[in-house]
Amino acid sequence: MTSKLNTVGIIGLAAITSLAATPALAAGTTAGTTITNTATVDYQVGGVAQGQQSASNNFTVDRKINLLVEEVGTVTTNVVPGQTNAVTTFQLTNSSNETLDFALVASQIVGGTAAHGATDTFNANNIRIYRDNTVTGTVGSWDVGDTLLTGFVDELVVDTAIRLFVVADIPAALANNAVAGVTLRATAREGALAGTQGAAITETAGANTAGKDTVFADIAGVTGDAARDGSHSDNDDYTVQTATLAVAKSSRVISDPFNNTTNPKLIPGAVVEYCIAVANTGGAAATSVVINDAVPGQLTFVPGSILLGGTYTGTVPSGTCDFNGTAGGSYTAPNVSGTIASIAAGAASTLVFRATVN
Amino acid sequence: MRTAFFLLLAALLPCQALAANQVALDNSVFVERVTTDSTGKQRILLEEPKVVVPGDRLVFVLNYRNAGAQPADKFVITNPLPAAVSFADAGDTRPLVSIDGGRGWGHLEQLTIAQPDGTRRAAQPADVTHLRWAFQKPVPVGGSGKLMFRGVVK
Numbered sequence: 001m002t003s004k005l006n007t008v009g010i011i012g013l014a015a016i017t018s019l020a021a022t023p024a025l026a027a028g029t030t031a032g033t034t035i036t037n038t039a040t041v042d043y044q045v046g047g048v049a050q051g052q053q054s055a056s057n058n059f060t061v062d063r064k065i066n067l068l069v070e071e072v073g074t075v076t077t078n079v080v081p082g083q084t085n086a087v088t089t090f091q092l093t094n095s096s097n098e099t100l101d102f103a104l105v106a107s108q109i110v111g112g113t114a115a116h117g118a119t120d121t122f123n124a125n126n127i128r129i130y131r132d133n134t135v136t137g138t139v140g141s142w143d144v145g146d147t148l149l150t151g152f153v154d155e156l157v158v159d160t161a162i163r164l165f166v167v168a169d170i171p172a173a174l175a176n177n178a179v180a181g182v183t184l185r186a187t188a189r190e191g192a193l194a195g196t197q198g199a200a201i202t203e204t205a206g207a208n209t210a211g212k213d214t215v216f217a218d219i220a221g222v223t224g225d226a227a228r229d230g231s232h233s234d235n236d237d238y239t240v241q242t243a244t245l246a247v248a249k250s251s252r253v254i255s256d257p258f259n260n261t262t263n264p265k266l267i268p269g270a271v272v273e274y275c276i277a278v279a280n281t282g283g284a285a286a287t288s289v290v291i292n293d294a295v296p297g298q299l300t301f302v303p304g305s306i307l308l309g310g311t312y313t314g315t316v317p318s319g320t321c322d323f324n325g326t327a328g329g330s331y332t333a334p335n336v337s338g339t340i341a342s343i344a345a346g347a348a349s350t351l352v353f354r355a356t357v358n
Numbered sequence: 359m360r361t362a363f364f365l366l367l368a369a370l371l372p373c374q375a376l377a378a379n380q381v382a383l384d385n386s387v388f389v390e391r392v393t394t395d396s397t398g399k400q401r402i403l404l405e406e407p408k409v410v411v412p413g414d415r416l417v418f419v420l421n422y423r424n425a426g427a428q429p430a431d432k433f434v435i436t437n438p439l440p441a442a443v444s445f446a447d448a449g450d451t452r453p454l455v456s457i458d459g460g461r462g463w464g465h466l467e468q469l470t471i472a473q474p475d476g477t478r479r480a481a482q483p484a485d486v487t488h489l490r491w492a493f494q495k496p497v498p499v500g501g502s503g504k505l506m507f508r509g510v511v512k
Contacts (some may be wrong), residue, residue, distance in 0.1 A: 028412025
């Protein structure tokens with residue numbers, strides 16, 4: 001044994017540290033690929049080159065089934081009561097080493113904790129699954145050009161992620177902050193037949209076969225979706241954000257015919273200013289808020305005195321109206337009316353008008 | 359994909375029956391699996407490559423033997439890496455490697471690769487395309503030995 005290299009290197013535990021450095025491989029070598037390793041020896045005997053010797057071995061790469069369903073983004077989808085086509089967004093990735101179909105099921109959580117920590121309190125209606133059309137329309141967001149799926153994704157190639165939209169209709173008459181949780185679960189199915197959902201896939205049990213075996217490598221998804229079952233899942237949820245309005249009315253005396261504006265009294269001929277304050281304590285803006293107020297018969301409306309969109313100091317109704325705003329509104333005896341375009345969540349707005357005492 | 363049997367690394371035996379050539383070479387491959395027992399101690403198992411999926415670590419073992427009647431000189435073993443295998447390491451066997459399909463050779467730490475911006479970076483194990491062990495002394499009659507390297511299924 002005089003050869004310098006005729007003892008094998010010790011490949012013991014010291015080499016374990018290099019395991020952590022294994023490169024992150026995605027889907028990798030296609031299932032069924034045969035890997036052949038061939039080594040050759042060249043040598044001389046008595047100074048004469050001899051015939052080359054070679055040795056080979058080969059094995060087949062098996063099928064690794066791995067997929068990932070992920071909610072896109074980390075926030076709930078805000079909806080309003082009665083909204084149609086409310087969208088939650090997911091991403092499905094085929095990390096297997098073979099093109100596969102994926103069966104899809106969108107289901108609702110009933111009670112319990114939804115994706116973003118809130119308690120599930122209602123169910124959405126008419127749940128559908130769409131696949132994003134990455135050529136036309138708004139790529140990455142749901143639009144009419146996206147494809148409505150009939151229970152499966154067809155022929156998803158290796159290492160490809162697609163965006164899926166779970167679209168549902170929200171029932172009417174829901175309270176602010178009501179939550180509906182949804183779950184999207186994808187299960188790997190056999191590929192290779194375009195247009196048709198492939199057969200279910202089972203892991204190769206027991207002894208190895210000569211051909212391509214199947215190994216499930218998926219991680220666990222939501223509760224009830226175990227690791228290595230050929231499927232993966234994730235949750236998302238809808239949260240109702242609606243406007244909740246509170247109204248308060250206040251008044252002040254501006255002037256009377258004798259004291260004018262100095263300590264005016266409510267005598268006939270006095271001018272009174274009214275303020276109708278509307279506060280939105282809900283989670284969504286209230287738009288096109290129409291305020292109507294009938295002027296009592298003992299008063300006469302002062303034409304052109306309506307101010308809209310004024311401010312309110314403090315909380316309705318305990319605070320005070322600032323009696324300001326922009327001219328607008330209309331008067332059709334006996335009603336004063338005005339429309340405030342939008343009152344944001346947590347904000348307040350006012351309608352102010354004047355009348356004289358008969 | 360043959361019948362299953364498990365080997366502890368330490369139990370790897372010297373090469374068995376090699377062909378009756380002047381120089382015999384035997385090439386085998388194992389899947390390296392690391393298990394952690396209840397005490398947290400890691401054990402490496404080498405298995406026959408029965409279930410192999412991307413990301414698995416492979417150990418290639420080359421056994422050679424001079425079965426002839428005279429010493430074998432200028433003894434060179436060359437192993438091109440299969441396309442679907444990424445080189446990881448070769449233990450302490452210190453092979454020459456090529457990162458350009460077998461044109462240039464050197465030890466991995468000596469090689470660099472040109473990058474698109476004109477600079478050169480150190481070659482990484484994943485860049486290796488060929489391995490070569492060039493023996494500096496003749497293999498005597500009856501002399502034998504074993505070489506190994508690791509790779510990862512791409």
